[in-house]
Amino acid sequence: MRPATTAERRRLRTRRRLQRPVETARLRLSVFRSAKHIYAQVIDPKRGHTIAEANSKSLGLTGNKTEQAAAVGRAVAERALAAGAKQVVFDRGSYRYHGRVKALADGAREGGLEF
Structure with a gap:
């Protein structure tokens, strides 16, 4: 078995912390960052x-x-509120909470989401 990279270890550590909220059925705000764009989605973990x-x-x-x-x-945040989602858990994946990821989280809080 190959050793895990730093990004993989960070991603797994983040997922471990999210296990408990998944059991309580809190929605998850997941972030994906590419070189040019950034993507966010609110996911229902039960379904x-x-x-x-x-x-x-x-x-x-x-x-x-x-x-x-x-x-x-x-x-x-606007779309999630329209769908009836108010509280979420922020899933940053393997990305550090810095720069674009932090800006997305701050923008979601400004839009009315709570995490």
């Missing part, structure tokens, strides 16, 4: 369905990537 999603690619945002991430956070 495995996406409740709301937003990304910088489909929104056609301008500005730097941090500003785009904040706009994506606000958009996913």
Whole structure:
């Protein structure tokens, strides 16, 4: 078995912390970051369905990537609130809570989500 990379260890550590909220059926705000775009989706862990999603690619945002991430956070929060989701658990995956990931979380909080 090969040793886990730093990113894999960070991702698994984040998932371990999310195990308890999954059992209580709290929704999960999952983030994916690529080189050009950022994606966010609110997932129901019991059913495995996406409740709301937003990304910088489909929104056609301008500005730097941090500003785009904040706009994506606000958009996913607006869509989640429309679907009836108020409280979520923030799943940053293997990404550090810094830069674009932090901007997305702050934008989602501004939009009305609680985590």
